Amino acid sequence: MINGISINYYLLLSTVLFIIGAIGVMARRNSIIIFMCIELMLNAVNLLLVAFSTLHHDASGQVFVFFIMAVAAAEVAVGLAILSMIYRNVKSIDTNLLSNLKN
Amino acid sequence: MLGYTITQWLFGILSFLAIMFALMVVFSRNPVNSVLYLVMTFFCIAGHYLLLNAQFLAVVHIVVYAGAIMVLFLFVIMLMDLNQDSEPQRTMVTKIIAGVAGGLMLFVLVGSLKGTEQLNLSSYGSSQIGTVKNLGKVLFSEFLFPFEIASVLLLAAMVGAIMIGKKDIK
Numbered sequence: 001m002i003n004g005i006s007i008n009y010y011l012l013l014s015t016v017l018f019i020i021g022a023i024g025v026m027a028r029r030n031s032i033i034i035f036m037c038i039e040l041m042l043n044a045v046n047l048l049l050v051a052f053s054t055l056h057h058d059a060s061g062q063v064f065v066f067f068i069m070a071v072a073a074a075e076v077a078v079g080l081a082i083l084s085m086i087y088r089n090v091k092s093i094d095t096n097l098l099s100n101l102k103n
Numbered sequence: 104m105l106g107y108t109i110t111q112w113l114f115g116i117l118s119f120l121a122i123m124f125a126l127m128v129v130f131s132r133n134p135v136n137s138v139l140y141l142v143m144t145f146f147c148i149a150g151h152y153l154l155l156n157a158q159f160l161a162v163v164h165i166v167v168y169a170g171a172i173m174v175l176f177l178f179v180i181m182l183m184d185l186n187q188d189s190e191p192q193r194t195m196v197t198k199i200i201a202g203v204a205g206g207l208m209l210f211v212l213v214g215s216l217k218g219t220e221q222l223n224l225s226s227y228g229s230s231q232i233g234t235v236k237n238l239g240k241v242l243f244s245e246f247l248f249p250f251e252i253a254s255v256l257l258l259a260a261m262v263g264a265i266m267i268g269k270k271d272i273k
Contacts, residue, residue, distance in 0.1 A: 007222045011216055016209070019212070022208060023129060028129070032176065032179065032183075036137060047148055050157050054156055054224055054232075055224055062157055062238060063241055063242055065157075066160070067249060070257060072172070077264045080179045087182075
């Protein structure tokens with residue numbers, strides 16, 4: 001199905017998506033939005049892995065993406081549990097208010 | 104159509120939509136809108152997977168990300184009762200610095216691509232690698248041990264999430 005598209009376009013697309021995620025991590029204060037931007041960065045890397053797996057006719061890249069999805073699911077489950085615990089104690093998830101670990 | 108093939112049109116449209124929705128995730132004021140835009144971004148990326156002959160991954164991506172992870176995000180946002188009014192904003196200076204830093208990182212990464220060889224993707228001989236049959240064979244022969252480790256990781260994450268989320272740990 002894919003024919004005549006250079007791998008460089010996929011490199012550019014993944015780079016742009018990754019940078020958007022990175023800017024989101026730097027520019028936002030809401031912890032949940034920061035989490036979502038991390039998901040965006042993971043997805044940019046996944047897209048590039050699949051593109052290179054198609055380029056080299058090798059299934060290993062797609063299996064890596066499968067494992068990255070499993071790790072991302074585990075990370076989100078634990079991270080959101082921590083965030084809801086913090087919200088229960090501090091009544092906020094603003095990163096500026098969460099700068100100290102004690103009190 | 105203007106000298107482009109249908110695949111190139113699909114690639115361009117999907118890329119444009121993915122980048123637009125990704126930008127909306129970052130710039131949207133309301134966290135619930137951000138989650139919905141991120142779901143749209145994931146659908147666009149699933150379309151890219153279909154273009155790249157990774158059918159199984161496209162389905163798993165929609166089920167796991169759009170179906171499971173994003174619903175988890177939505178539930179947590181609704182539990183915390185976040186909306187536009189309670190949304191904390193960084194100062195303008197910090198936002199500009201973040202934009203400049205991201206722009207410089209983009210500049211370096213794109214600059215490193217300059218002068219590289221143009222390799223075209225072709226579906227010749229690769230249309231079968233993304234099927235369930237082939238991926239299952241690779242997953243359960245070459246990657247059997249990492250697969251088992253991933254199951255232990257998921258179990259540990261599940262136990263950890265429950266332990267952290269409990270109100271009082273006795």
